[in-house]
Amino acid sequence: MSEQFAEVIVDVPSMQTNQPYTYAIPTEWIGQVFPGMRVIVPFGKRKILGFTTKILSKRPGVSFKIKEIEEVLDLTPVLNTEMLEMASWLAKWTFSFKISCLQVMLPAAMRASYNKTIKLTSTDVSEEVKQLFDEQNEVKFDSKELSADVFKKLSKLSREKKAEVIYQVHDRARTKKVTVIKSLLNTQEVQKQKELLRVNADKLRLLLDFLGKIGSQILTQKDAIKKTGLSAAVFTQGEKKGWLKKEKVEKYRDPYRDAEIKRTKPKQLKAAQQKAVERIDHSIVQQQDKVFLLQGVTGSGKTEVYLYTIACALKNKQTALMLVPEISLTPQMVRRVKSRFGSNVAVLHSGLSEGEKYDEWRRIERNDATVVVGARSAVFAPLENIGIIIMDEEHETSYKQEDMPEYNARDVAIKRGSWHHCPVVLGSATPSLESRARAQKGVYEWLRLDERINGQPLPEVQLIDMRQELKRAPAVDISTPLLDAIKQRLEQKEQVVLMLNRRGYSSFIMCRECGFVLKCPNCDISLTLHMDSHSMKCHYCGHEEPIPRTCPSCQSKKIRYYGTGTEKVEQELQQLLPETKILRMDVDTTRRKGAHAKLLRQFGNKEADILLGTQMIAKGLDFPDVTLVGVLNADTSLSLPNFRSAERTFQLLTQVSGRAGRADKLGQVVIQTFNPKHYAIQLAKKQNYEKFFGIEMNMRHRGGYPPYFFTTQIVTSGPNEADVAKKMFEIDGQLKQVLSSQAVILGPTPKPIMRINNQFYYQLVIKYKKEPELDAFLEDLLLNSQKEARQKLKLKIDRDPIDFI
DNA sequence: AGCACGCCGACT
DNA sequence: GTCGGCGTGCTC
Numbered sequence: 001m002s003e004q005f006a007e008v009i010v011d012v013p014s015m016q017t018n019q020p021y022t023y024a025i026p027t028e029w030i031g032q033v034f035p036g037m038r039v040i041v042p043f044g045k046r047k048i049l050g051f052t053t054k055i056l057s058k059r060p061g062v063s064f065k066i067k068e069i070e071e072v073l074d075l076t077p078v079l080n081t082e083m084l085e086m087a088s089w090l091a092k093w094t095f096s097f098k099i100s101c102l103q104v105m106l107p108a109a110m111r112a113s114y115n116k117t118i119k120l121t122s123t124d125v126s127e128e129v130k131q132l133f134d135e136q137n138e139v140k141f142d143s144k145e146l147s148a149d150v151f152k153k154l155s156k157l158s159r160e161k162k163a164e165v166i167y168q169v170h171d172r173a174r175t176k177k178v179t180v181i182k183s184l185l186n187t188q189e190v191q192k193q194k195e196l197l198r199v200n201a202d203k204l205r206l207l208l209d210f211l212g213k214i215g216s217q218i219l220t221q222k223d224a225i226k227k228t229g230l231s232a233a234v235f236t237q238g239e240k241k242g243w244l245k246k247e248k249v250e251k252y253r254d255p256y257r258d259a260e261i262k263r264t265k266p267k268q269l270k271a272a273q274q275k276a277v278e279r280i281d282h283s284i285v286q287q288q289d290k291v292f293l294l295q296g297v298t299g300s301g302k303t304e305v306y307l308y309t310i311a312c313a314l315k316n317k318q319t320a321l322m323l324v325p326e327i328s329l330t331p332q333m334v335r336r337v338k339s340r341f342g343s344n345v346a347v348l349h350s351g352l353s354e355g356e357k358y359d360e361w362r363r364i365e366r367n368d369a370t371v372v373v374g375a376r377s378a379v380f381a382p383l384e385n386i387g388i389i390i391m392d393e394e395h396e397t398s399y400k401q402e403d404m405p406e407y408n409a410r411d412v413a414i415k416r417g418s419w420h421h422c423p424v425v426l427g428s429a430t431p432s433l434e435s436r437a438r439a440q441k442g443v444y445e446w447l448r449l450d451e452r453i454n455g456q457p458l459p460e461v462q463l464i465d466m467r468q469e470l471k472r473a474p475a476v477d478i479s480t481p482l483l484d485a486i487k488q489r490l491e492q493k494e495q496v497v498l499m500l501n502r503r504g505y506s507s508f509i510m511c512r513e514c515g516f517v518l519k520c521p522n523c524d525i526s527l528t529l530h531m532d533s534h535s536m537k538c539h540y541c542g543h544e545e546p547i548p549r550t551c552p553s554c555q556s557k558k559i560r561y562y563g564t565g566t567e568k569v570e571q572e573l574q575q576l577l578p579e580t581k582i583l584r585m586d587v588d589t590t591r592r593k594g595a596h597a598k599l600l601r602q603f604g605n606k607e608a609d610i611l612l613g614t615q616m617i618a619k620g621l622d623f624p625d626v627t628l629v630g631v632l633n634a635d636t637s638l639s640l641p642n643f644r645s646a647e648r649t650f651q652l653l654t655q656v657s658g659r660a661g662r663a664d665k666l667g668q669v670v671i672q673t674f675n676p677k678h679y680a681i682q683l684a685k686k687q688n689y690e691k692f693f694g695i696e697m698n699m700r701h702r703g704g705y706p707p708y709f710f711t712t713q714i715v716t717s718g719p720n721e722a723d724v725a726k727k728m729f730e731i732d733g734q735l736k737q738v739l740s741s742q743a744v745i746l747g748p749t750p751k752p753i754m755r756i757n758n759q760f761y762y763q764l765v766i767k768y769k770k771e772p773e774l775d776a777f778l779e780d781l782l783l784n785s786q787k788e789a790r791q792k793l794k795l796k797i798d799r800d801p802i803d804f805i
Numbered sequence: 806a807g808c809a810c811g812c813c814g815a816c817t
Numbered sequence: 818g819t820c821g822g823c824g825t826g827c828t829c
Contacts, residue, residue, distance in 0.1 A: 008829080012806055021829040044828040045808060064829055152821090 003059055004030045006069065008050035010043055011112060013097045013404070015786035020053055022060055024068045033069070036077030036084055038110065040070045040169045047167045049073075049112035051102045053084060073171050078106060078365075082419050083380070089415065092775075095782055095797040096405035104405055105380040108172075109358035115168040116141045118154050122162035129153065141165060173358055178251035179221040181235060183211040183244050193243065203234050211243060221246065252359040252368075264339040266311070267304055276305050276447040281312040283423035284387050291414055293394075293439040294427040296449030297458070297687065298658025302427045305449070306390045307340050309425065310371055314341070318387025318422070319370040323409060325396040326350060326375040327616055331597060334373060341371045348374030348381065351594070376401060379409040379416070386420040389413050394426035394435055395651055397802045406798050410435075429658065429689070430651040433700065436693055437707040459629070459660040459667030461685040465676045466633075467515055475572040477632050482670045483576060485628055490580060490609055494627040494665070498573075498612045499656050500566050501636045501649075509536065509547070510639060513556035515674035517639045518548060526641045538641070538749075569632065570612055577610075585613030618656040627667055629660040634673040634681055642803040643705040646680040650692050653684035704744060706800070709767040712778070713801040715751070718793040721760040725750075727793055728762040731781065735766065738777045743768035746804075759794075765804050 007020035023041050025033050033039070033052060041050045047070055059066075079087070079102065087101040094101075103111060118141035120133050132150060133139050143151050157163035185193065190212040197204055210228050221235060238244045269277060276294060283290045296302045310320040324333065329349045338345045346360045346369035363369040365382040372381040376399055391399070391413050399409040410426070417424035426435050426444070439446035452458070462481070469479035477500075489496050509529055510517050518527045520538035527536035529547065537544045551559040570584050585599050596616070603611045604623055611617060611626075631653060638649040653671060660667025673681050683692040701708050714731060718724045728748035735745055744767040751761035768774065778797050785795040 005829095010828085012828080014806060016826090017806080017828070023829060041829080043807095046806095046828090048806095060829095062829080066829060 003057070004033070005056040005058075005060065005066065006033055006039070006052045007054040007056065008039060008041055008052055008069075009098045009102060010041065011049040011099055011103075012043070013099055015097070015783055018091075018097045018099070021050070022056070022062065022066055023050075024066050025055075026068050029069070029072055032075075033072055034077050035081070036079035038073040038078060038112075038171070040073065040112075042067050042070055045165070045167070047169050048114070049169055051079065051099075071169075078110065080382070080384070082416075083382070086380075086412070086415065086419075090405055090407055090412070092779075093411070094405040094407050094799060095778060100404045104377065104401075104407070107354070107357045107361045109354045110171070110173045113170045113172050115170065117166045117168070118158060118163050119166060120157070120163050125157070125162055129157065138166075172354070174355070175362070176251045176253055176355070176359070177248045180218050180247050180249050181221050181224050181244055182218050182247065183214055183216070185211055185243055187212055187215075193241075203230060204237070206230060207234055207238050208243070211238070250362075252363055253353075253356045261335055261338045261342070263342060266308060266340070267301075269304065269308065270301065270449075270451065270453065272449045272451060273301050273305050273308075276449065277308045277312075279445065279447060280305075280309045280388070280423055280425060284309065284312050284316055284318070287421040288423060289418040289421045290423045291417065291438075291444040292423060292425045292447055293431055293435050293444045294425050294447045294449070295431055295436070295439070295689070296427070296429060297452060297689075298429050298655070299452040299454070299456075300429075300449035301453045302392070302429075302449065303336065304453075306392065306425070306427070307337070309388050309390070309423075310337075310341065313387025313422075314344070314370060316387050318385050319367075319383045320372070320388045320390070321378070321381055321383055321386055321413075321416075322371070322373045322390040322392070323379055323399070323413065324373060324375060324392045325398050327398070328393065329373070329375055330600070332622070337371065337373050344369055345371045345373060346381070348372065348378040350375065376409045379412045386416065386422050388422055389417050389420075389424045390427065391425070392427045394428045395430055395432040395647075397648075400800075400802050408800065430654050431689075433647060433693065433696060434707040437697065456666070458687050459657055459669050461657055461669040461671060461687070463676045463681065463685055464670060464672045466672050466674045467513060469672070470512060475576060477569050477572060477672075478576065479672055482630050482632075482672060485668065485670055486577070486610070486630070489628045489668075490577070492627075493625075495603070495606065495608075495623060495625045496610045496628045496630065497617055497623075497626050497656075497659055498569075498610060498630045498632060499617055500569055500612065500614055500632045501634060501652065509559060510635065510674060511551035511554065511556055512558040512674070513551060514554040515635070516551050516553040516559070518552070520641075525643065526639045526645075528641050566612060566614060573610070573612065580610060581608040582610045582612055583608040585611060585617055615652065618652055618659070622659075624665070627660060627665050629656055629667070629669045631656060631669075631671040631673075634671050634684075635675050638675060638678060638680060640803075643700070643703060644803055646678075646696055646699070650680040650684050650689075650696075653681065654687055654689070657684070657687065704767055709744075709769060711801060711804070712766045712768075712774070713763060713798045713804050714766070714778075714781075715761060715763045715796045715798070716793060717759045717761045717796075719759060720792075723793060724760045724762050727795075728764060732764060734777070734781075735764075738773050739766070739768065739771055743771055743774075763804065765801075 004025040006023050006025055008023050010017060010021055033055060035053050035055060037052045039050050039052055040047055083105050087098060087105065090101040091098045117138050120137040141154060154163065158165050190208050194205060194208050206228060207230060221232060224235065225232060239246050280292055294302055294305060306322060313320045326349060334347050346364050348357060348360055361382065364372055372378055372383055374381065391410060394410060401407050414424050435444065438444045464479045464481055466479060472480065486496050518536055519525060520527055520543050525538060527538055529536060534547060535544050536547055548559055550557055566584055570582055573582055583599055583603055602608060606625065634649065634653060637652060638645050657669045660669050675681055679695050680692065700706065716724050716727050732745060732748050745764060746767065747764040748762050751763055782795060782797060
């Protein structure tokens with residue numbers, strides 16, 4: 001082979017560089033560079049990281065001069081064919097840069113860190129200038145770290161060629177190495193060596209005894225030192241004598257190692273579980289890339305079904321991927337999986353350090369772990385030969401990434417399923433309407449678990465009409481019936497969980513007399529309060545009207561903006577129940593790493609009587625002594641200017657209700673609401689998902705929202721409002737040419753929080769069923785938006801946005 | 806993204 | 818005159 005070239009995607013996230021660049025492979029590397037490796041390449045004056053995507057054996061006929069790859073960082077590809085193809089698909093699907101898609105699939109440790117230094121090369125400079133440099137005449141050259149003054153002086157030197165700027169790229173990935181000890185002697189040899197020892201060679205004798213004892217076992221030097229009390233020097237001596245061998249071995253930073261986990265046996269399955277397992281196992285064995293919707297009420301044993309099917313995949317000599325929302329990836333959850341599959345399990349979540357994440361990734365990549373449990377980004381775990389992909393709580397919106405690339409792990413999971421010819425199981429008690437509708441149409445196979453494992457009834461749910469109760473409530477946020485229930489439970493030495501629904505805090509107006517919420521006449525969506533313009537605005541269509549002084553429905557003056565904080569409630573509650581220990585769990589108290597788990601542990605140890613928190617307490621926690629769950633304000637999420645508000649409210653209430661009385665004690669749920677008649681609340685009370693599904697589908701159909709229509713959101717932003725608006729209306733005009741009459745455009749409208757960091761935001765939402773031209777148009781739009789060099793004007797496209805406020 | 810090049814106003 | 822402000826275009 002005489003020459004080789006590589007196509008490289010460079011680490012420059014911009015539209016203009018969103019294409020492969022061709023580099024020559026250095027002679028010494030020819031034949032050893034493959035697609036999916038990380039390389040360092042010269043790019044302009046700089047050196048940057050890149051990913052090889054294609055290897056060419058012929059010099060391409062191009063006019064530009066081809067530079068050489070500077071360094072190859074990996075000996076084997078870090079991204080396989082599946083991942084490379086996935087990256088291309090993802091870039092197109094999410095309108096993202098290829099480089100962002102490649103990076104998102106790897107642990108952060110495998111990204112590059114860039115360093116710039118400047119070296120003085122001339123002696124013809126003033127003393128003052130010399131002072132700026134160190135002994136090697138070098139100094140860090142970073143506009144952010146240096147004062148503007150110094151930076152200017154250094155830049156000038158560079159321009160005058162009196163100093164040279166040096167660009168460095170570092171691979172942050174470092175493996176941890178550990179020394180292990182292996183005995184090279186058998187029992188007879190140990191005896192023989194012992195006889196040869198001098199009488200006073202006590203240390204060496206002890207070492208020989210130890211070597212005799214461990215036999216062929218390999219253990220770390222650290223452990224050996226601990227066990228024998230001998231120093232490292234003695235082991236070195238032993239190595240010199242040829243008794244033992246020391247080796248450097250890669251060590252994984254295992255975050256869960258200390259907790260020795262007992263292995264548990266599979267539980268006996270109920271008939272419905274058994275049937276679900278059979279259906280899924282069949283698909284695993286037959287290598288069908290089918291999607292299942294596993295719909296099971298809280299406590300119906302979905303997790304056990306997951307574990308069985310994982311076992312089936314493993315038995316089939318395949319691997320398994322299980323996705324869980326970050327928030328329910330608790331130690332209990334991890335223990336449950338580890339106790340079944342032991343050290344085969346790798347866990348990926350945001351609580352791990354960069355190094356830990358990298359090590360878990362390496363374990364998976366080397367097939368040392370065959371079961372992966374993780375949050376959103378774990379969907380890219382480098383598993384091969386996947387036999388089953390599970391997504392628990394599939395309706396959770398946290399599966400969608402908020403920043404580039406804005407992928408939905410559900411889409412990626414299904415894509416991987418079809419690549420690996422394996423089933424994907426979407427599990428939920430309250431499936432997203434999209435998934436449930438697909439199950440209806442037979443696109444997904446529908447599996448149901450309607451009974452709870454222990455056969456106990458769902459907790460009794462009581463609705464408190466706050467329109468009535470507020471007049472005589474002991475506190476603004478707590479009604480008398482709820483307070484009584486709390487007192488009763490505390491007397492019985494049982495625990496209480498109170499949830500404050502904080503979503504949509506302070507953004508809408510509601511009548512405290514009748515529960516009326518001002519809605520848009522065109523969109524059937526709550527209007528949002530704008531204090532800057534003193535008006536109510538619809539973020540979908542742009543409709544605007546004055547803030548009402550009296551309730552349009554009941555003429556009451558008690559119409560005002562609605563919202564409340566956990567701190568305030570905690571105070572109120574403490575006043576009403578001075579003797580009670582309350583734990584507060586919200587964004588403020590859980591900001592620190594591990595704080596979340598600590599609070600839950602405290603509550604689990606019964607160090608507190610009441611756990612008061614926001615949404616985050618609704619998921620995954622399972623405390624046997626909690627017999628009362630209270631929802632202080634069911635309405636906030638209901639009145640969000642969002643077509644999913646009813647769905648979210650229903651899901652949240654259903655989920656939180658499931659938290660009560662999971663053990664042998666019967667649970668009680670109290671929901672305070674200003675809208676006791678609303679179908680989402682009524683049906684959550686009855687835990688009737690199916691009926692909710694029917695009504696909500698009807699609403700979506702009438703409003704033309706998903707799952708009947710696809711949606712794509714376009715957002716432009718920039719420092720000049722007129723420019724931003726103009727661009728948006730321009731796009732609106734172009735879209736009208738491209739789209740068929742079936743499609744609907746909402747907007748353009750300014751975003752509710754119009755100005756963040758002096759940037760103005762405008763948005764537009766396209767609702768459509770089938771628009772074959774749309775993707776090409778949007779791609780073009782994105783490309784031109786940067787080429788137009790209307791710089792400072794940013795454009796973002798979000799396919800299937802979670803919400804568009 | 807960065808970096809260079811180039812065109813303008815406002816300083817030693 | 819030149820310094821440095823930012824707009825424009827390019828990076829294999």
